[in-house]
Structures are given as C-alpha cells and as structure tokens.
Amino acid sequence: MKKGYFGDYGGQFVPELLMPPLLELEQAMDTIMVSKEFQDEFAALLKECVGRPSALTFCPNLSHDIGVNLWLKREDLNHTGAHKINNTLGQALLAKKMGKKMLLTETGAGMNGVATATAAAMMDMGCKVYMGAVDVERQSLNVRRMELLGAEVVAVESGTRTLKDAINEALRCWISTQETTHYCFGTAAGPHPFPLLVRELQAVVGREARMQYVERNGALPDVVCACVGGGSNAIGAFHAFVPDESVQLVGVEAAGTGEPGCFNSAPLNLGTDGVLHGTKSKLLQTDDGQIMPSHSVAAGLDYPGVGPEHAALQAAGRAIYGSVNDEQALNAFKTLSRREGIIPALESSHAVAWVLENADKLQGKNVLVNLSGRGDKDMDIVEHVLDQGE
C-alpha cells in the first residue's frame, strides 16, 4: 500500500510549503514517539493527568428498557471532559520534544481547543486556536475555558464559519509559523501523518475498553459503536477490535435535521470520493467538486469530510456507518441523562441514539458505546432546543 494511505484513501494533498513540517512530524513519529522514554512519559500523563484508565460502565436501567446490554466507555470522565485530551497531550509531548514552542489548532465544539490549551499550559507552550464564528457563539463556555487556560482564540469569519473553515485558517497559519509551531490537528483526518498519529494516540480507548470488557464478561462485545465527526474517537475505539472479526464496528454520523436534501454531516453515508484538507476520503461536495456546508446540532460532528481510515474500513466492509438526526440525538441526550445519570456530549449522544433507534435489531446483544465526552458544554444548546420543542 502506498505510504500514508489506508486502502485508496489518505495521502498528503497540501501545498508544497507544508511538506517540510509534515515530513519533520513523520520523522519525529519514527524516532521520538516509538522510544521507550516517550511511551513511558505519555503513559504517565494519561494516568496521572487524564485519569486513565477511564471507567467501563454498564447501564442497567437503559439496558432493561431497550433489551440491549449497553456498556459505556467513559471518555467523558477524562480531564477536560472528552477523548480529545488523549490526542493533544500526546501531540504536545511530541512537539515539545521536537523543540516547538507553540501549539496551533482548530476546534469545532471547542473540546479539542480546550484540550490543546490544557496541554499547552501543562507543557509551558503558547497556544492559538482557530474556531468558526458560528461555533464561537454556540460553544461560548468552551471559548471562555480556552481563554482562561491562556490560549488565543481566533474567530473565523470566512466560508461557512464552522470547523471546516477553522481548519483552513489553521493550515494557512501553519504555513507561516511551521518553524516554531506544531499544528496539533484535532482528529484522525487531514494529511498524512495526522490520521495515523491521532489513531495511535487514541487507540488507548479501545485497548482499555477491550481489556475491561473481557475481564468483566469473559468474552468480546458484539458491537462497538462510536460517533464520527473527523473520526478520532471512533478510530480510537475501533482499532484494538479490528482483528476481532466477530465484533461489529459501527460508526454513527450526524444526519442533521434528517430531511431529504438537508445539510448534514454524514459524508460516509451521503458523500463521494474527493480531496479536502490534505486527504482523500468521503466528502460532502457538489458535482463540481466544491465543498458543501455541513450541519449538525453537535458542533463537533459538523464537518463535511471524515478521516481516511474510516472510508477504507467502510470500503473493506470491516465497519458500517449509520446516521441519526438532531432530534434523535437530543432524545438520546435526555434519555441517558434521566435513566443513567450521565449527561453525554451531543456528539456522543449520536452513538447512544443509534443504539436506541436500532434496539429491535440488537435484542440481547452486548453493545459497547464510546461515550466520547460529557454534555456540560451543550447545556445552552439543549435548553434552547428543548424550550422551543416542549
């Protein structure tokens, strides 16, 4: 297989000016990241700062309600409230060892921004976060958190003013700051080596979950399910299970309002092959190859592309990708909160919603959902929508 590819997907479709920092990063992965010293330090950070291993929680009430044994991998219990911290601490540690002084990133829901700002503060590095102006407004709590952590948050006014445009601006910024700055890419998309790097840093989720599950049940789960934005939490959850052919891997995309022809964030379900942000994958695009605006009530899923490894897993038939709409996700948000006392992020609510929506087909099965984050950040949105609806 060609270097930097997963099947037909992946690659490095970036301006030549970005090839040197990508090659430098690849080199650092091959030397620094594989060293015992790095791995030990990273493991210590995950344990002592993130709070790993995160719990594996059985949901007795909801399982009883729906006739499906529902298990949650609790990334919501991590420091800063989502899986993103696994990735940002790993990348920040690597960047520090590469001699970089600054972390640059993009954020949609703000979770990657908060996690990067946190890692920067811990490593005594500067931090700049690009965030679409729409997201600055709908995830304002996270903007305040990032600023408190010492990061500069730049609201992006161009294009659709969401995650896609924040990535454009961050890539532009990286071209001119590459000598001192590491682009702490927030998900398993983007140009090689990011999809690989982010997967390796998030694979801890699935490794732990697999061990915990087998320890408790003496067998593997039937289904592992996770929401898919760029795809980092899902690929992290899937990776350790890929060789286990009995385990069905299910990614869940955001169908937006769910009406036919609506803007959505489901490129694996509704997109076609194309190139965006340095990688070949599935994309929401017009026949002319222009990128379409995406939509989801969950800002962290609101992206017209997806990581290339997911496109490859789908093409190979190793994983399937479903979708749920905003209303179904909001319903799952409420249901999990009331039945289990766990308030999930709206992104993670999509994965829970898929289980609720497909419960009839999953009767008696053991389903492990990666609960990628907690829902505190979404209280404003949810109250607003529920007020209107009820």
Added chain:
Amino acid sequence: MSVSPLNTKIREANAKGKVALVPYLPAGYPTRERFWEELDKLDAAGASVIEIGMPFSDPVADGPVVEAACLKVLEDGITLQWILDGLRERKGRYNAALLLMGYLNPVLQYGPERFARACAEGGVSGLIIADMPIDEAGFLTDALKPHNVELIPLVGLNTSRERLEMYAKDAGGFVYMVSVLGTTGQRDSLPARVKEKLAEVREVFDIPVALGFGLKHPDQVAPFAGLMDAAVIGSALISHIEAGGDAASYMDIWTS
C-alpha cells in the same frame, strides 16, 4: 518533447531584457462578462502568461483577497465547465500562454483525463494545483502529458535541495518560486532569504524561474534581477480591479 509555450513566452520577454509578467485573475471575476474583457486587456498589455484561477470553496494556500474573489465567483455560479467552454470559444485569440490555477478536488471531480483534453482544446498550456505536492502528482502528470499540458511546480523558501531536484526532473514550462512562507496576498517587503533561494532554484532548474505571492510593485523584484525570469501578480491585480481600476491600468504599473 516540444518546448512549452509557457517557456517560449517567458523567454520572448526576457530576450527584450524584461521580466515576463504573469498576471492572475480568478475566472469570472469581477463579473462573467468583464472577466473576458479583462483577459483581452491583460493580453494586449503584454502579459507573457495569464494565470486563470479556478475557484475552490476552500483555498488553503490563498490569503483573504483571493479567497474573497473566489467565493464571489462561486456564488455567481462559475464552474470549471464555464471556464473551459469560454476558452475553447476563444482559442487562438491570445498572444499570451494560458495557465489554469486551482485546487485538486474540482479537477478530480471533472476527471483528470477529460480535464486534460479540455485544457488542450481551450489552448491551456499549463496547470498549477496548489494542494498537489510532487509525491501525489503522478496520476495527474500521466493524464496531462499526452495533451502537452505542463504541471507547474510550486516551490518555496523551505523546499529542500533534494525536493527541488525531484521537481526539476520532470518540469517543463517554468518553476514557480513562492516568495514568502505564507499565503497569497500583497506584502510591502519580501523576506531576505528570497535571494539565496532564488539562486538555488536557478541552479537546480534549467527552465525559467517565476517569483510570486506578495508582489505588488516592480521595485520589489528589482533586487532579484538575473535570478528570476517572470513575476506572478495576483492579489494586487484583484485589489486594483476591486478599487475601480482595470487590467490595463494595472499593467501600466509594471510596464511603464
């Protein structure tokens, strides 16, 4: 292989002791009709190569001026097909060599083979794809070659000697050296490192060297006499038109 018209046109200007001018204008800018008028004016004013921008929704190598112009023409419904059809109708009309510049995805969706054929039918001699480093370019150069369309390498201040040599192996029309570690857009001064890198690029490539990104006035390139053969001008031209000027009055700045 025959010598590319891109090369020939630049050398014609150089033979008269001049730096060749390579203006950039997004297709359909400022309006559908005026775009073709401005193209005629650029040609009449002595442009050696005209770079026509193929708009893309997410132009990561571009600064705010080019991005805004591209988003505007996309709103006006400009497509690759519109550009290629317009050029086919006007084939043979321009003295300048023609170049299309854009991003990979629209070309991919059009189909590389079909695109290469349409370029040839429209009199287009070269292509710049801003998000296509040489490592990924094989399939595209394969599609372009039978139609004598050149893929122009973009290199920068941070491109290693090794990578310059990779690009030099296959390059035909000219090499485009990006003057800044940054995106397109006018700048008042260029980095000091430009001179040294231009000399290195000159040494590695045996085709004309163009300098671009950030240029707005001929005084900026005066220090590089002898190290560069062509100047690419984009944002400054767009801003000039935006402010009410036209291509003819803009070209005066560079030719008088």
